[in-house]
Amino acid sequence: MSTLLYALGRWATRAKYLVLALWIAILALLGAGAAVFGQGANAPISIPGTESQDAITSLSHTFPEVSGTHATIIVVAAKGHSVEDQPYRSIIEDAEHRLADAKDVTAVQTPFSEQASGGLSKDGAAALITLTVDAEVGQVDPKTEEAIIQGTADIRDRLPTGAEVSYGGDLFSAAIPGISPTEAIGVVIAFVVLILTLGSLIAAGMPLIIAILGVGVSIAGLFFVTAFAELTSTTPMLALMLGLAVGIDYTLFIVSRHQEQLRAGVPVEESIARATATSGSAVVFAGLTVIIALVGLSVAGIPFLTALGVAAAAAVAVAVLIAVTLTPAIMAMAGLRILPKRQRKSLIAAANGDEKARPHGPSRADRFFAGWVRTATRRPIITILVVLVGLGIATVPAAQIRLALPNATSLPADDPAKITYDLTGEHFGEGANGPLLLTGSIIGSTDPLGLMEDLADEVRKVPGVASVPLATPNQGADTGIIQVEPEEGPHAQSTAELVQALRDKHDEWEKKYDVSLAVTGFTAVGIDVSQMLLQALVPFGILVVGLSLVLLAMVFRSVWVPIKATLGYLLSVGAAFGAVIAVFQLGWGAALFNVHEPGPVLSFMPIILMGVLFGLAMDYEVFLVSRIREEYVHGADAQQAIQRGFVGSAKVVTAAALIMFAVFAAFVPEGDPSIKVIAFGLAVGVFVDAFIVRMTLVPAVLSLLGNRAWWMPRWLAKILPSFDVEGEGLARELAHANWPEDMPDAAIAADRLLLPGNLRVDALRVPGGAVLLLDPRDPVSLPLAEAVTGRGAIVAGTMTVDGLLLPERAGSLRGRAAWTDVESLRETLQDQPALVLLDLRDAAHAPVTGERLDALRSGIAAANVEAQHRGAAPLTFVVLGERGAVEPFLPAGTELVQPAREAQGGREAAAAEPHGPAPALAGAHAAPGPDGPTTSNNPINPEGGAR
Structure with a gap:
């Protein structure tokens, strides 16, 4: 990871204007797509498969007059008057006729309708106008909402002094999130913190600009996606909040490391690459944990929550991508100006040989945090x-947690929906704000009206039921509904208990009346x-x-x-x-x-x-x-x-x-x-x-x-993969960039190598085009063959193959190295590998001769010619087999190399006859080197220090 990010940081530094242009182009394209194709984030909160949701879906086909979304208008007469008197009654009746013509309104019910079913308070002081809209919450046509609001205003204009009217209900209870000026305060505070931390206006502005650009890409992308998928109104706001927070932080981590390296004298371009590799690795890991956790919301099996988690995860992913690509580009544009002016002067003076110019001693912040950690660790148990x-x-x-979907109670006190909610509770009881519906098929009944009344009587006996204002079949007499008003509001614990009590009666009522009733309604869904x-x-x-x-x-x-x-x-x-x-x-x-x-x-x-x-x-x-x-x-x-x-x-x-x-x-x-x-x-x-x-x-x-x-x-260290967030692998690669100095162009090189089983290789140098011979009778041969192809473990020591440092680049090496036998060699060579391990362990028993041998030799020669035409290094062969089985395959003059091994009584010489002299092999067994001793004494990794 660190090596990949190092290369990415270098590329972004050199292509800084291209990187910036690409991100701006992505923002413009997604923004245009969102503006043209976006449908808005207004999907309802629902869970398909639940009893309440399935019942609502069924009602939309069998009883559309009661399905969909409901809105209410409450009319309260002036003190001492009744809504049954004039002019209240005529005003309400006129409103009923006008509202019935509104778009998507399927039914309007008032206390004075022909088939009145309630809506009049016991004292006659208040009346409810209930509208059924053929759409789900959040998906109602704005014209419908405007018609209801205008209808309420018309009623208000005609009411006597002292009367009240307000609109609300499920349709208006879900507020659409929006941006307010208060959110900008967080960005201002973030900017102040960045200035205090980074000490430079340019450096402080960088995380903000990059994070805002990333948030713009995320939000534009989400609204473009609404052309193909439904999102709730909470989704963009959550993505905005998370994307802004992590976007600023991730860029901060990289910029801070870059500043630290610049102060240490690292050149700008190299510092950007290293900061992207080290802090960038930690950013990628941290971002992945957030992404995995957000995508993990799908474990709940709830579609709207899964979509919300994936959308928020996408915003975090964009923050990570923009942090490790655009941040290096912007840092390259800033150059040394990313440092405070005083530090830039000190750096330039130090570069000119003035040692006094380099800052010495801990800063005030360092002294503060040193005191903090001393206090925390002085008495750790306390x-x-x-x-x-x-x-x-x-x-x-x-421990007292209770959950519910939002309704009008969470709205501001002056919101019409909140006013309607409070007035309804005051005049009709809290249960009127959260009515329940019982519905079921009555197609087998010969007396639908009598059946519904009998069921209503049963429902009235259930504890927690305040009233049953409606029990009726539909026009086709195949579906019946019973409206139930609980004693308390929709968020009360007693209402949840009532829903369960009604469901507990299901089997009893089905046996008695042959009707399967389901409990539904907005409250039951919540x-x-x-x-x-x-x-x-x-x-x-x-x-x-x-x-x-x-x-x-x-x-x-x-x-x-x-x-x-x-x-x-x-x-x-x-x-x-x-x-x-x-x-x-x-x-x-x-x-x-x-x-x-x-x-x-x-x-x-x-x-x-x-x-x-x-x-x-x-x-x-x-x-x-x-x-x-x-x-x-x-x-x-x-x-x-x-x-x-x-x-x-x-x-x-x-x-x-x-x-x-x-x-x-x-x-x-x-x-x-x-x-x-x-x-x-x-x-x-x-x-x-x-x-x-x-x-x-x-x-x-x-x-x-x-x-x-x-x-x-x-045992755990062996089975767990390693995630190098500190950039240790990159540090080793930078330290070994020109290694080995005695043969910089070696195809294979190793020093003081420790392999599993405590097997050791002192030194190894294989020039390009040479052949490494591994005798299967030597115990080290098979582990070394696995290591040299990126397929085996290296406990300690230093090894490079085809310019890749192992074990850090083992994954890349596996893609370049092939392991094959005689039968598959020609086919393998067609894939143009950089290294071929030819397994000849069985060749001694079944030698290859004649035309077949000539064909293999010509195939090897052709592969080297092809590599030369491509400008690639000569093909490197590793042969796992005895010398007698190997020699027939090798063209005359091929250099044959064997690893240096410690033997009883002295060191084995590397074989180089008869195909040419072996390279000089130097180095003492277990001598300390740049990677430490080959014996394992690392307290971090008992298996060895190299990762």
């Missing part, structure tokens, strides 16, 4: 206990969605925790670090849940956060919070602990590594956390109710995870563990 107790207490409110999401939390939590353990074990080659990181994540999630429940459900400090009315929290908030916070927690874990591990690998003891690594990374982690916190918190004061609760949870979660868990608890735990923190059993 620190751990304080954090655990504090976060444990913060988690307590989460209850079903919330219940499914609550049940999905456990499997999703197991997925996230398991993923955390595996990913971090891959990165840090440790058992205790992943366990500690995962437990810390759970503490952060618990504290975030506790804060959300305390404010949004229990109402603690609700006014401070502009929460209009406490109640159940958004049903998909917990699962989204868990997924997003997992990725962000892994960000901070990787950037902080990888720096500590880097110090430990380079020779510091456990305590020194904590001190140095923390000071080296805490500044940028702090800046990243503050930026994330500011961006999320900015969506809370005036944000849409659906986004507000998610943003609040993420803001609290980021703050807790970064400053309490990662920067306080983690150093204390690592200090308590000491060297044990980096322990991993050998």
